[in-house]
Amino acid sequence: MFFKQFYDDNLSQASYLIGCQRTGEAMIIDPIRDLTKYIEVADNEGFAITHAAETHIHADFASGIRDVANKIHANIYVSGEGEDELSYKNMPPQTHFVKHQDTIYVGNIKLEVLHTPGHTPESISLLLTDEGGGSNIPMGLFSGDFIFVGDIGRPDLLEKAVQMKGSTEIGAKQMYQSINNIKNLPDYVQIWPGHGAGSPCGKALGSIPTSTLGYEKISNWAFNATDEATFIETLISNQPEPPHHFAQMKKINQFGTKLYQPYIVSPSLNHDRIAFDLRNKEAFHGGHKQRTINIPYNKNFINQIGWYLDYDKDIDLIGDKATVEHATNTLQLIGFDSVAGYRLPKSEIQTQSICSADMTGEEEYVLDVRNDEEWNQSHLEQAVHISHGKLLNESIPFDKNDKIYVHCQSGVRSSIAVGILEYKGFTNVVNVREGYQNLSID
Template sequence: MFFKQFYNDHLSHASYLIGCQRTNEALIVDPNKDLQQYIDVANKEGFTITQAVETHIHADYASGIRDVAKLLNAHIHVSKEGDDSLGYKNMPDNTHFVGHDDIIKVGHIELKVLHTPGHTPESISFLLTDIGGGSSVPMGLFTGDFLFIGDIGRPDLLEKAVSVEGSTEIGAKAMFKSIQSTKDLPDYIQIWPGHGAGSPCGKALGAIPMSTLGYERENNWAFKITDESQFIDALTSEQPDPPTHFAKMKEINQFGSELISPYEVYPLAHDDKSLLHFDLRSREAFHGGHQRGAINIPYDKNFINQIGFYLNYDEEVILIGDRDTVNQAAKTLQWIGFNQVKGYIKPSTDIMTNTVDAAAITGQEEHILDIRSQDEYNRGHIEHAVHIPHGRLMKEDIPFNHDDKIYVHCQSGLRSSIAIGILEHRGFTNIINVKEGYSKINV
């Protein structure tokens, strides 16, 4: 059997290619839109990609499952479990809807479908047995967003991202049962998850690429809580705010989207100040001089999770940076279904960020804006600070005058750098960035 994991750092996403070396057939597990990576490896190893499977309707990136069917004429397998109204729509003709205990074969490799709801109602996992290798017992489990290394999938995205009321508690109860359903699987089963550290699909994902079920039973918190109510409380507390683009990803992945059409981003002859501008440089470079109102989202592994809070899929954006970085960023944005980069401009030094060391904050400053998450705020805050999580700054009312001196802080200084540009974009002119954030404020 051939096995390879593909890991996308920008999406914190793991996908897989497995192949039967007797029949030279291959199958992709949870493909993203970058199909060429799978094709290149399959060609190198002498495989033909004949099938693909998906664990659930993803909320954090644009799925490539339909692309596999359309471009490679391969058979695809998706879940028929869960609520039909939340299930897959507009699927290609060569789609197979599968449910619990169904068997999928690629050559002499067998995948058994297990319904493992909780993260989403339709979530399924795939238990692999290498029959061609002479085994009669399973080797490993493709868990998608059910079971991660050190964590499990969050159950609240349907409620928080797409407003399915009451789905968080329903999902948490289902996840408790899904965890219990693994009790008959042996400890040696390998765990092949859909995400790693940095993904907002959980709150404490490990950074190693795979594990075993036995190791997770010993170390993963989800296996240690046997009381259902305590489990639900632990699972639903302190989950990070989902980026705004998650709602769009759910729509795209449920109903389908166009194939990716790569495009070049060119420098603009005339800037359009009415559009959102995203400065891709480091925060240090941004603070040293930037265009007023440009939002600083450095092009690094956190790029998608940060810019996703501010994208409007019906409006174009302008990027700020060098040509290579801008075009890499535009390609990365296509992985979340965004194709609206109008062009780019070079960095300017119109305005420097005013900063103050966190240690200099007394707590007596008149206008303080705390942009941390609700959980961070609840654990401690400056008494009279106005609290607006950074992902809501673009839309919520900010109760200050445009010329007020506003001290902005997050926990460590990263999100406040983003907030500077948003506040400038909204017309505020006297903003002070609190370096190092609340973690270094002594009040």
């Protein structure tokens, strides 16, 4: 049997290619939109991609499952579990809707479907047995967003991203049952998760790419919760706020979107569009074009820019051409195909910045852009609290000429906030570049 994990750092997402070397058939598990790397590996190994499967309707990236069906003409397998209103729609004709204990064969590789709801109602996991290798016991579990290394999938995305009231507690109860059901599998079963550290689909994901069920039973908190109430409270508390693009991902992955097609971005001739500067925060604050927003192109790019994207509006990107091209391709992985043009950086204005230690704590106009949990732990009494992801769409209660001190915890999110305030017409913004954690205030 052939096995390969593909890990995308921008999405903190894992997908997989498995192949039966006797028959030459291969399957992709949880594909992204850009199928290039799967096809290249399959061709090099002498496989034909005849199957693809998906563990659930994803909320954090645009699925490539329909692309596999329409471009490679493979059979695809998705969950037939869960409620109809939340199920897959507009699927290609070669779609197989699978349910608990159904069996899929990829040559001599057996995959047993396990319904493992909790993260989403329809979530499934795929238990692999390499019958072609002479085995009659399971080797590993493609767990999707059910079990991660050190954590499990969050149950609150339908409620927070799609506003399905009451779904968080239902999902948490389902997850508790799913964890108890999976405990019956042998400890030697490998865990092949859908995400790693950095993904917003959980709160404490490990960076190790794979695990075993036995190790998770010992080390993963979810397998050691003493009762259902404790489990639910631990699972739903302190989950990070999902970026705004998650709602769009659920929509396009449930109903479909246009097939992936890479495109070339040309120099922008229209500077009225919202523009995102891809340089690091030091370069941005040293000099940038007025009314532009700084979202550095790094591993956290998607989780940050996802707060500010309107899928009905074009954007421009600012940076060197190579970086813009990479960022454009990355945005396509979350279904955003509307980068209209690129601009080269300019140094029209500089950001006012101070060290945290320079603050007295008595400044009149302070904007705290940390999340709710950080704010609730401690904050300046006079500060106004608006988390950075909400700034673009919320009213900011200061006058445009007020001297506003903007801070987050360490200086990263406040850097983004400065650009948003400038974009909204504020003219006297000071970035507290070392953040709240370094404030020296008695």
